[in-house]
Amino acid sequence: MKTHTISLFFTLATFWLLNSGHNTLLILLLGLASICLVIAIVHRMDVVDHESQPIHLTQNIFSYLLWLIKEVIHSNIIVIKHIWLGNKSISPTLRRIRVSQKTDMGKVIYANSINLTPGTVTIDLIDDEVVVHALLQKDIETLLAGEMDRRVSLLER
Amino acid sequence: MDMITNISGAVCLIIGSFLCISGGIGILRFPDFYTRMHAVGVTDTLGAGMILIGLMFYSPDFLTFSKLVMILLLTLLIGPTTSHVLAKSAMYNGLMPELKQKDNVKETN
Amino acid sequence: MLIAATFAIFIAMILAIVRGIVGPTLYDRILAVNMFGTKTVLLISLLGFVMGRPEFLDIAIVYALINFISVIGVLRYSDTNKFKHSSADKESLDKES
Incomplete structure (x- = not known):
């Protein structure tokens, strides 16, 4: 469960960094906030397991x-x-x-x-x-x- | 070095264009729905892949390259899923394929 | 070379649209729309490189996702009665036209 969450975090962080391309502090903080929001929602949906993160x-x-x-x-x-x-x-x-x-x-x-x-x-x-x-x-x-x-x-x- | 990347990009684009046009011919030419789906599969996998790989040779920086990789992965994930969903709903709604041997139909029903 | 590839994609899109108009069954039309969508993704990314603006790739990603969602959304309704395929319907349609 824990490793799956960490893997999901790194996937989402890579996705954000590759898609935005800006490296200012504000944009990075917004990215971190949205990643945390997505992880919270996904935990509530109970889909973080070996099927979604193989x-x-x-x-x-x-x-x-x-x-x-x-x-x-x-x-x-x-x-x-x-x-x-x-x-x-x-x-x-x-x-x-x-x-x-x-x-x-x-x-x-x-x-x-x-x-x-x-x-x-x-x-x-x-x-x-x-x-x-x-x-x-x-x-x-x-x-x-x-x-x-x-x-x-x-x-x- | 610059010329090599240009030429290999051009070769990939030519192969991709040929595959896409062949898939277009196939979707017009094949006799029924299920066989046409295979023609679309060609343009979805290797046709799109070759054109996107050709564009990767032309990409000016790393971000463009990674976005092309992302589009390629999305296309490869979406193509099979869509064709499976289409085939399943067509089969469940009573559209039977034209088969070469008739005795195969009995086995699947 | 980029422009030639763009024209090749155009030709493939025209062929797909012809199948969408002719297509005898409903599923042929959905298939043609799906192929048209994937070809549009390729066309947008090629046009971005032709015009020297690789930012168009963002639009291509979004278009790929919308294309997928739209096909799944149409087929979500495939258990309703209007999607039923029967040869009798087709004959009556042929008689009318």
């Missing part, structure tokens, strides 16, 4: 993000190719896929990663299954092979 993921997330960027670029090229090839070349597919993550956080990260790569969209997330619509049947087979699932599970621990 600092326990910090040590593993960067390698996952690099892999995700590579995957996004790869699937972008495929979708662009099929846009120019036309309607005959696509095979839209709808499929339920089982997820192996235990926590809500892991499930949401997995569903959002599917969403971020073009060509696949998560339509629904029920218990431990996601409904995925894909532009190509090959994309579904790639997801069923489970590379992304395995990496998110590694992230979760």
